[in-house]
Structure formats: C-alpha cells, structure tokens
Amino acid sequence: MTQRRDFLKLGAAAAGASLTGGALVSAAELKKGGEDFSPLSGAERTAVPTTCWQCVSRCPVIGYVENGRLAKIGGQPASIRTEGLLCAKAQGGVNQIHDPDRLLYPFKRVGERGSGQWKRISWDEALTELAGRLGKLREAGHPEKFMFHYGRMKASSSKLIKSVFLAGYGTKTIGNHTSICEGGKWTAQELTWGSHYDNWDFDHTRYVLNFGSNCLEAHTNHTSVAHRLVRALADRRVKMVTFDVRLSNTAAKSDQWVPVRSGTDGAVALAMCQVVVEQGLYRGKGEEFLKFCKFTAAPQASQKEKLDALKTHLASYTPEWAEKISGVPAETIRSIAIEFASSYPAVVISYRGAVAHYNGNDTERAIQMLAALTGNIDNPGGRCKAVGPKWKYPKFPGKKPKAKKLKIVDGFPGQAKLPTHHLSHQVLKMIKDGRNGRPDIYMWYCYQPVYSNGDVAENIEILKDEKLIPYSVCITPFYDESAALADLILPDATYLERWDWEDMVSPNQVAEYYIRQPVTPPPGEVRDFADVCCDLAKRLGFPLGVDSKEEFVRKSCELTHGVKEAGGFAYMKSHGVWHDPAAKPKYYSYRKVVKPEALSADGVVSDAATGVYWNWKKTKAKSADEARSKGYTHTKNAYKGYVGQQIGDTVYSGFKPDKVNKSGYFELYSTIMEEKGLPALPTYVPIPEHQAMKDNELVLTTYKVAVQVHSRTQNCKWLSEIYHQNPAWLNPESARSLGVSDGDPIRVTSERGVLETRAQVTPAVAPGVIAISFHCGHWEYGRYASGKHAATGSAEVPDEVKWWTDNGAHPNWIIPNRADPINGQQRWMDTVVQVSKR
Amino acid sequence: MDEEGLMDKSKAPSQNSRRAFLKGLGASATLAAAAAVRPASAATRPVQYGMLIDTRRCIGCHACSVACKAEFDVPLGNTRSWVEYVEKGEYPNVSRNFLPRLCNHCRHPNCVDVCPTGATYKREEDGIVVVDPDRCIGCKYCVQACPYDARFINPVTGAADKCDFCLHRVSRGIAPACVETCIGRARIFGDLNDPNSEISKKIATNPVSVLRPGMGTEPNVYYIAADHSDEHERRRGSYVRVTTHRKEKERR
Amino acid sequence: MIMELNWGLPVIAYLFLAGVGAGALTVSASILLRGGGGNFGGSHFDMARYGALIAPLPVMLGSGLLILELGSFHAGHWFRFLNLYTVINLSPMSVGTWLLSAFIGLSLVYAYTFMVPDVAPGDRWDVLRRACAWVGVPMGISVAMYTGVLLGAMPSRPFWNSPVLAMIFLFSALSTGVAAIMLARTLFRKFQIRKLEATAASGSSRRTSDLDVEGQYHQSGYILAASDTLLIGLELTAIFLFLIFAYLTVGDVRYAVSVILFGGSLAGAFWFWVIFLGLMLPALIELYYVVQRLLLHQNFSVPLGVEFAVPVIVLIGGFMLRYVVVVAGQITGPVGI
C-alpha cells in the first residue's frame, strides 16, 4: 500500500514537469529537414553539408545534389544558430551555380578599358602576366603598390588570402568594405566596450527597443537572429518598439512603429537616457553595472560622481527637446523609456537606419549608454558581446616580410578622426587625388567598387582611367559593372564550389564551428581565388605551406581544439557543424577577475591614468620605461597588451579593447574622443545638410528587402522574380505637395545627379523622406539582374523565362560618398534630394 | 548492344515515373500515416493533412516561396506557394501583414469537380489534392475553378500544377519544404483528423480562419490572425495595398 | 489590370462557334419538323438544309481550336486530349465532350441526309432525316446551353456563376444559328430564286401562291426574321435578368458585374458591341420589316444590303457576347480573401 501511495505521489509531482512528447497518443512529428527527395523520380538527393555565403550571416546549410546537379539548398538541422531554418536568399543560392551568364574562363581586356572587348586567355597566361607584375613590384621594394580591395572575405578565405598570402607578399594596402556597411557602428562599439559586434539575446529578453535595424529582413546574422526574435515576440509576447523612417517588415512586426525624422535617433536615445537617470530607473541592475562604466575623466570615480556627471550631461536632453528634433512626441519617448527601463532584461538594438548618418557614431554610443544605464550589457536577455568559434590555422611558413602600405584606405587627412574600419568609399577618390600615392595594381575580390559605393559615375570615371590605375584585376564569378572596367578578370568559384572553415557569431552565446565544402565541382576553368593565391605565391617564390584551400581547411580542422577531438576534417565533411555540447552560454565576460599570476607576468605594468594592467611587450613600445612614460593611452597598439582593468581593489578582465587604446571600462566617457577634440560623452550633433532644407526637399533613405542582398543576388532568378523593381516610397503628404501620384514616373535629383524611377505613394514611410531600396538597377550582372544577354533558344523552345523587364533603379548614382566625421561610415541615409514628376 | 535500352536510360525522369510514383505513394503514405502520424487507438480514422499558418509569426521573408521553387524547380512566372503583403492604414497608423498562400486541399475541391479527365483528385488516404500530369490535358478548367488562384499550367509538363503538400517528402515522414524552412516557424503541418496532433490542438485552442469561406470549399489550410483585408476596401476610401509577389500582380 | 487570361481567343471563338453550330442545327431541325418541308415551294426545307449543312462546321472548327488551347498540346503531347474519352464524370467539360462528340456525329449524319443527290422532302432519306431532327433539337439546345453551364459551374468566377448565363448563351446560340442560316440564304440568294422559279414552272408546289418568285423568296425570310427578333428579345430579357439580379444582390457578383456597367473596363465593349450592335440594332431593323407584315399585312420585303447586314451584326454581337463574358469572368474574382 505504501508503495502504491508513493507512486501516486510521484505521479502528482510529475504533473508539474514538462512531459510533452513522450506519450503514445501524441501526434508524431514529421522530421524537419536533413533529407530531400526528387518530386519527379522519388530518388533521394545527395545531402552535402556546407555553408551559405549569400550574405555575411554564413548559415550552415545542406546542398541537395541530384544527378550531379545542385537541386536545392536546405537548412542544417544540426546548427545551433539557425536550428535548421533558412531564408529565401540562401535557398536562391542554387541559381548562383546555374547562372547562365557566369564567367567560365580568365579574360584579358583588349582595346580601350571599359570598351567591352575581351580575349579569353589561359590560366597560365593570366598568372604569368600577373605574377610578372607582382614580382616586379615586390623586387623593386614596392609591394604596397599592389592594392587588394575586398568586399566579402571572412574566416579561412580571409586568413589564407590576407594573413598568409598578402602578408607573405608584403602589402598592407588592403581595403575592405566595412565603412559602406556598418563600420560606424563597430567604431562606436570599439570606443565603448572594446571589440565590435553586439549580439542581441532575444531568447531571454523581455523587451526589444529597435533603432533603425531591419533584422527580420536583413542583418549580419539574419536567420539566426530573426527566428529567435519571432520566437520571443510570438511565444513570450515580448514587446517590441521600432524607431525607423520607414515601416520595414521589422517595424511591421513590432508592437509599435514610431516614425522618426531621418538621423535623429540619437536625440531620442539621449532623451531616453535622460528619463532613466532623472526618474532613477537605473536603480537595481543599472546601478550594479555603473561600477564597470566610465562616465567621467577620472578612472576611479565614485557612483555618485558618475551619476552627477551624467545628470549634468543629460540635463538638456529632455524628451521635449528631442520631440522638437525628432518629431517623436515627448510622451511617447518618456513612456517607451520607462517601459524599457522597467522591463529587465531588455535589449536595445540598432543598425544602419540609426548609424549610417553624419552623427551615427554618437547615436550608437547613446544607445550603448541606454543599455548600460539599465544594466542590459552582456547579460542574458540584453546586448551581449559576440561569441564565435576560435579556429586555429596554419600560419605563413618562415618569416613574413615587413609589410608596407599606401595611405589611401583611411580617407583624406582629417576626413574621419577614428576610422578604425577604414574609408572604403574614399579609396577611389584617394587614388584620383594621388597625393598619398597610387597603386600600380588594383585588384578587387568579391567586391563591386562601381556599384556598391556612392558616386557611381565618378567610380566609373576613375576605374576607367589608365593613368590613375595602370593595371586592374577583378576576381569574381560573375561579370558585373566593375568587372567591365578591369584589365584582367579571373573567374572565381561561387561559394558553393569551394572550401572554407567558417566563424560567424552565435546568437545563443555558444560557439559553432562549421565548414563549407563544394557541393559540385566548379565548371569551366573556374578556380577558388585562394587556390590561385597558393599558385601565385609559388610562382613568386614564397610558397604558403599549403597548396590549396582544402588543405588549409583540413589542417585547420586538425589544429583546432574541439574540432580535432570530434573527428577533425572527416567529421566536419560529413556533419558540417560542430559545437561543444558541454559549453555554457557566455555572459558577463567582463566580470571575470584576472588571476594574480597574469598581473605579475613578464612585461605587465599598471597604468595609473586609466587603471589598466597591460603588457608593453605586445605593443609598439620599445622598453618598459618608454611604456611607462608614454602611458597606456598613448603607446601605439597598447590595446594589444591589455590584461585587465582595476576597479576598486579588484582587477577584472573588463571590456577588452580592440583597435583603440581604451580602458577596460565600459567607456561612455571616451578619453580617446576627448583627445581628438570630440565630445567625450555621447552627444547629439545635428546633420548640417538637414538644417536648412527647402520645402520641396526630401531626405533619401535606402534599405534592404528580405529576398536580396545588396548587390550579389540579383542574378538569382528565384529571388529577382520576387523582387526586381524598387519604386521610391513617398508619404501621401509629401506626394501631394509634390503633385505626384502613385505609380507616376519621377525624377530624384541630388547634387550628384538625377535618378529616374517611379513613385509608390504609401503611408508606410514618414513625410519628408523618400525611400529607395538599393538592390536594383544593375546594368550588367547577367540576364536576371540587368536583362543583358544574347537571345537564345530555337522556335521550339522560346526564350521567355524572364518575364519581367523593369529591373529598377540604383540610388547610388545620386548618393555622394561622404563620411561620418568621427568613424568614416558612409552616410547612406543623409542625402538631400528634390523630387519632381517626370 | 541494346541501344534502345540505352536511349531510355538517357532520358530524364519522365512523367511516367511521376505517375507511378503518385500511385506507389498510395500504399507508402498509408503506411507512413499509420506508423507515424496516427495513434494506434484510432488506426481506422482516415488522415486529412492540413496546415495551420500563424501569421503572427510570419515575417514575409519568402523563404517558403523559394523553398517551394527549388523543391519542384517551378518554372519562372508560376508559383505553388507565395506570400502576399497587405499594407493598410493612414500614417502613422500603418500596418503590413503577411499572408502566405498555397493550395488549400479543400474538403470540397471545386477543381476536382470540374476536372473532365479525373487527373486531379483528392487522395482518400491523406486528403491531399493531387494532379496526375499524365492524365491532365491542360484544359485550365481547374485553374478557373480554384477560388484561391493556386493552380497554373506547368509549361514543361503542359499539365495543371500546384502545391501537393510535398507529398514526396511527407510520405517519407519529412515535413513539407516550406514548413522545414519557415524562419518564423509559422507553419504547422499535420493530421487534422487526429485530435491529438499539434495542428488539431492549435486549431482547437486558437481563433482561426480560412480563406474565402463563402466559396463553400472548406479549406484545410487554416490561419491564425490572418489579415483578410482586400484591395476592394479601397472603394471605401481607405488605403489598402496588396502585393502578391507573383507574375499576376493582382489577387483574384 | 495585369492579368493573363487562362482562356483566350480560341476558347472565346469556340464558345461562339459551338453556339452557332448548335443553334443552326436546332433551328434547322425545328423548321424541318414544324414545316414538314415544302411550304412556300420547299423554301422551308431549304432553310432546314442550310442549317443542317452549316451545323457541323463551326462546331468542329471550334473543337479544334479548343485543342489548340490545351496546355498538354502546347507541351507537345499532341494526343493527350484523348484522355477526355477515357472518363465520364459530372464535370461540365466531360459531359460537354461527350455531348459535343455526339453532336458532331449526329450533325454530320443529319447534314449527309441533305447532301444526297436530288434531295427533297419525302425522299428516301426522310425517315433518317426526321429521326436526326428529333434528336437534334434537344441535343442542339443542350450543346448551346452547356457552354453556359461550363462557365457557370464555378463559384470562384462570380461573373459566370449564374444560371441565367446558360439561358443567355442558349438564346444567343439560337439567334446566331438563325443568323447563320439567314446569311447563307442571302449568299445563295440567286440559287434560291432559281430554285423557286423552277418550282413555279413545274407547278409542283402544294399550295399556289399569288406572289411572284421574288416575293416568295422574301416571304420565306419572314419566318427567320420574325423568329430572330423573338430570340433577340428573349436574349435581351435574359441579359436584363442577369444584370438586374447582379445589381440587386450584394457581394461578389455585384462587383464582378460592375466591369460591364458604366465605368467598368468592359462597359464599352458590352454596351456598344453586344447590346447595341449585336442585339438592339438588328432587332430594330427586323422589327421594322416584320411589323409591316404582321400588323399592316404588307408583303415582307427586305433590301439586299439589309438582308446581308443583319445576320452579320448578329453574328458579330454573338461573338462579342462570348468575348465580354469570358474576359469579364476572368478579370474579376470573389471579393475579399
């Protein structure tokens, strides 16, 4: 009897536990992916685990191959980031391989540059010529005259090409594209909490406050983040408020869309900080976090001093003040600030809508401040430091030459005071200017200098000029607007035909290791450029130690802790992804106390001015004395020697700096900014061009949609079929005052030129703004993007697959390349335009 | 050398195999249904597959549309599965809702009623409405009859085509392609006749709706929080814009 | 409105041609059965003969066009349409296929009975001819109506989804059938008159007439004109019912029908080509001549131009009716989603 009663007790107790899924009567779950079959023959399609590269999110995927042909790309159910889900863009990747207009051979220009006359040449001919030119520069002691400019290059591709090949060659004249992407946001984060990249912990948050991010359509970690946000909104009824000039799909899924005047998000964020401080809403979690924040010049200020400094700084930033600037009612600002501050954990997110402005740097810093004041930094449910895998890889064998560099990647002197991610959009202008030298060889890889930057007409003019750029090389799988202006085109493999290890951050704070492998062999004479680098290096006499990227990836798998033990390369090839099942999500990394032995290690000194412990030997300082006398802040590369931050009596690992010599505090008071003559605390600066706008003038804003990445997916027929036109959004009020009706052809004029497009009159955009997506208007890039191709087909099978003829208009023709004066971010959202009916 | 035989091998999977496949599936689907979907206690109950789309979870990302396009290599200009955007309101009170669309696998499919050759039929074993491309003559009667514009003539096969709930996957115990990929996990697929299936439970406990109930077709695709607004509402003077993302730009 | 028509010109033409053929056969058979042949010196028999000879041609032509429009045909499966004959079900198209096939067979036999040498009322083919006529009347009506049922069977097409549509198509088929006979008669006018002369000379006419040959010819047109007027009247009544019921209801049908009402995208085509040119104008012209005989007992006589023009505009109107209906049905749909 006793036993019977115990059973009952157990049964009763178990009722509280979550036992779903075990009972016999429950509906069996259908398997979510991992397999696929041909709907025609029923035959199973071969599954090849690999990694997407349509956008920077780089999601693990599975390629399904049928009869030697990639039929479909599906999600990777084993991925802890995507949980097996996959966006439209990733699935449209099938079209990349099958693009009928892709490049299959190396081509050499004949005739005038840009005249469109080409000769197919062999790889040997191409590489002999290229190696000849590269070798000559290197032997002449001018490796820096070889400029390498990349758009998308990450993980193993970046390591092998940049850290091994280019380092082995000796050039540091390397351009990237971050400043036309999100560089401004990164710099602001480097100034506040060290390394860049914030992860938004939607899995644990209770409130989402969004400034200008469209993460449900496009984001650096799109699918991984989007599915978690939806889960939070739908399953846990998390409230979300979005500030944006436009009703993006993200704004549409938010509980509240708050239209804001273009470039004034910073004012709203500061006013919210003011409300939080004034109403004492920082108390609790925010107060705890204050200890790790720097709000004053003095490193060891007391809690009270910090608060006093804050109150003084924020005093004028009232919601009423912000209402005048942003157009958002003061009451709205106040109530959202209160909701946000009282919903711990809450996450404030931001992206280009808020940051790609003249004042973007401090907008992002103000947003960081709002997160800090409410204690939502690196906590479950808040704004977290990114966690990604740490791959080890084979280094350049032997001694690297001392690298040289042309000073053309950081813009003109004084153009941006802290360009930690360079000024990619100024590179061509710098070349034209010529004062800091010009490259003899300008090579670009996975990049579209003509199309992706503003000032398109000028880009074309410079790239065309053989006096400015004597020799140009384009590495791309597709003939695009920029390739048309190259001297040599090398056909690159698409991402589905090459090897890589990958390292995107995890939204769940647990690192995921994954690789990319070819789903089908590259057609024609297509070669992965990293393999070409191995070849080139051999020709130039500095072999890289690996003969191919595959070898590089294989060796990396054997070198990397965890992956190696799991089964190394063979495991990764068959599984695609790996994560440490024992790993716990990483939060509060800054709270770790630095071990005493680390502080007494060789070369570690403490810096009185900042309270930072640092190892001068890892910096550019020549001696301990030099280090001490110059101090942490003023020693070049001091951040590389950072060990810990003294707060009170304890040395914490704190917020480790990257790229700038900031302290280990969460720096809202930035000495670095102060020394550059900039406001130390986050400050609102109005956008000069927007202050004296005439009645007929609008601010042009650009955006992305869910089915396209900026410039490299328009050749995907399945994607362009869904999105191929980009009419300009106009608020009915603006339209009325301009005399424009829905569907009217319009002319959009900026100081740079005129864009002809059509109007879409919609209340989904704020008055005073004209919104044009920047995916369309290709004039090369194959039949689906531009419509350019020779007629094909016999009478029997007519060529009528592409049913749309309007390929949209590209706004970059009329957007100037202008930098945020602090971090150099391209100011995509600031252009003032006039609109008229055509 | 048996050259004829070699010729045959050189052909792509033909429509015949598709037909044989459809037929062969009859048996296997019943098996799968019995083994995987139905509880043992209700083994005699026929299966009616259905889908529930929670539009609150739909972010309009078109992942489903492209998944479908890839799964079946649907020729450009045609869609088995698509997502409509419904934008409405007056500034600043504006909304944009998303309405994923596919064949409803109706209980009373008008397309089946009008088919003169019996090429389209509702499978008894799982309630999926399918088209046998070898029987279909492409008369487009079903295309006209479908109140949901879910059908088209496939230019390659010359036969009517539409969503078949990924029968080739479902019969092997794998979710339809659109369900697998849905970023918002907005789609729930399962047996509507099983009261314990996830879909049945969700339908029982949520306010749901179907499209065009007045047509009397009794759809088996249900929606939670669907926005039924239509451009016809513009007649009242309010702003509604429906974007279908299809070659046929207007909803019909 | 950017929309592809699933059913385009071939289907429109088919609906029209099937109507003409079915109408011609029905009218021919009715005349044959009613008049027995021989009235007015055999001119009724000749009218029946025109109808019989006309009937199979447009129906076969239309059916051929229908096959051209099939998706399977476009994809190179030339004979897949034969699948239609492997099934009998309640699909209007399936019923229609069998009906149409039977009709073509019957109309060919019926036509044959008029093609034998020395064809005359009461010849040795008379029994077969009459048998065909007995079957032909209901079958012709069925074919004429089924085209309307075909369109009307779908709630998804509110414009078509009306029983009245079948009636409109029936009356239109009959009136275009009459028009086809009238046209044939006009085109073979000389032959007709020669025959009347021959009959008069032989004196074999059952009933003596005080009319001259020309007069007799005209007189024989009276029955066609009168019945055409009546049919057009009925058709207008049916269209009126169609419109008024659509107007008096709410929802789908009302919105759908608004495309042919004032301001609708097909209003011009409908009101000018169908109502005015195809129905009102011929009806008024015919009435003008018919009334003279009916009320004033004058001889029925129509100028040659009018005799030719009236059936032509009736036929144009009949085609435009199918055009407007088929297009309107496809560019409209149910309201709401």
Next chain:
Amino acid sequence: MDATEARGNLYRLLARCYREAPDATFLQQLETPPLSKALALVGMDLQETLSGLPREHRLETLAVEHTRLFAGPGKHISPHESVYLSDGSELIGSTTHQVRRFMESADLFLPVNSVYLPDHLSVELDFMADLCAREGTKTLQSEFLKQHLGRWIPAFCEQVCEETELPFYRALAELTRNFIASEQELLANQTTG
C-alpha cells in the same frame, strides 16, 4: 578513307573550332592545301574569309571574336545546350545531365576535370566524332542528333551568322549548320532503311 571516318574527322574539326580560337599551328593546318581546298568546297574559303584580316593580327582578331561570340564575359551566345535551349536558362541544367547520361550510355566518359561541360557544343561534336570512330553506332548517332545536337544547332548557327563580324565564323556556322542537316538526312535514311 571511308565515309564514316571522314564524317568523324569533320566533327572533330568543328569541335576544335568551337572549343577555342585557332592558334598558329591550327590555322596553318587549315590553310594547308588538301584541307583548305576541301574547306573551300563546302563554302569555307579561308583565303576569302580571312582576306580582310592583316596577317599579324589574324590570330588576335579571331581570338577576340571567338571570345565575344562563345565565351563572354557578359553578353554572348552560350555554346551550352542547356542555356541555349532555355532549359530554365541554366548552366548545368537538366539537359546537361541528359547529355552526360547519353554519353555514358555509349561508354564514353568526360574526364573528371574536364574544362567543358558535357553539353558544350565542342564536347557534343567530339562525342559524335567518337561515335563515328566506332562500329554499329548509327542508331546512337541518329538519336543524339535528334535529341540533342539537331535541336539547337540550326538556331544557334543562325544567331552566330547574325552576330559575327568575321566571315570566318559566319562560314564556320554555315558549314556546321549544313553539315548537321546533311547528317540528319543521312542517318535518317540509314537507320530507317
């Protein structure tokens, strides 16, 4: 030399012409009397077609034109059956696979690292040449022409004629078209007879 061998040689010659632009050796071979005379007989008089080109630029001009017509970059006339026949307008389309299967059914395999896809015009022509070199392949040859080469060669060649600015390639395209047409006729007679 028997007729089949001759046919095979012509296929081989055409394949070479479409694969890459002629180099000095190849051009010289073409211009050597027996061959050049034979070419002139079928309408490809090299003296005439190459007469407009200055000798020192001949190779370069031919290479540039070959690139523009058949390789790209950008707008070109794709020499791949799957692209040309709008098989979903895809490179490596389902046609590519069908051609590969066809070749494999004849026990002929494309090298693993082949630069050219199975449905590249030069590979299809080479395949016909390989078949010609083997006994008892008439039916295969005829089927391949029917299912593949013959389906796109006429339209393809017509477009080359329209597009090209060099008489050499116009003559080549015309020669190809006429040859394939005669082949179809020949094989139809032989296999049915």
